[in-house]
Amino acid sequence: MAERIRFDTLTDAEAEGLMQLVGFKINEEEFGVDILMVQEIIRSAPVTAVPNSPEFVEGVINLRGDIIPVIDLRKRLYLYMGEGGGEGNWILILNIKERVIGFIVDRVTEVLKVEQDKVEPPPDIVVVGLENQYIHGVCDINGKLLIILSFERILFNEEYHMLKETNYKELSLGEESIVQ
Numbered sequence: 001m002a003e004r005i006r007f008d009t010l011t012d013a014e015a016e017g018l019m020q021l022v023g024f025k026i027n028e029e030e031f032g033v034d035i036l037m038v039q040e041i042i043r044s045a046p047v048t049a050v051p052n053s054p055e056f057v058e059g060v061i062n063l064r065g066d067i068i069p070v071i072d073l074r075k076r077l078y079l080y081m082g083e084g085g086g087e088g089n090w091i092l093i094l095n096i097k098e099r100v101i102g103f104i105v106d107r108v109t110e111v112l113k114v115e116q117d118k119v120e121p122p123p124d125i126v127v128v129g130l131e132n133q134y135i136h137g138v139c140d141i142n143g144k145l146l147i148i149l150s151f152e153r154i155l156f157n158e159e160y161h162m163l164k165e166t167n168y169k170e171l172s173l174g175e176e177s178i179v180q
Contacts, residue, residue, distance in 0.1 A: 031147050040093045
């Protein structure tokens with residue numbers, strides 16, 4: 001079972017055998033990400049489009065002087081049905097392999113603690129295709145399934161390297177630079 005917790009209330013003894021996750025929704029589906037990857041969570045920020053980027057890359061944001069690529073997780077996971085979002089979106093700022101990347105989600109729900117032995121691997125039929133290797137596991141939370149994503153695998157190697165090699169600080173759109 002999962003429950004809402006505060007970041008500062010979990011002792012080391014309690015943390016043994018538990019996964020702490022940040023819960024979020026895309027459409028009505030519930031997902032989770034390891035809390036240790038989350039650098040911060042922000043409400044929608046102005047996103048500047050980047051020409052010739054993959055369809056799922058919304059653009060970049062300026063977060064206190066750092067230029068961060070932003071990926072629409074709905075597009076990346078092919079969850080187009082019932083597109084909600086718009087102005088109510090949230091951006092999860094994650095640290096993935098020492099690279100900071102923002103992911104747009106519909107809403108952030110709560111911080112969860114889940115017993116590691118309650119997390120089941122995804123069914124074989126789901127992970128047969130290479131594109132589904134980013135599902136770490138699933139667990140039942142009050143009768144509803146939570147899909148735990150492995151953000152290290154959300155981007156394929158070539159996509160990750162493309163983002164890593166792009167120097168967003170030097171990007172220029174028209175006559176106006178992204179960085180002030």
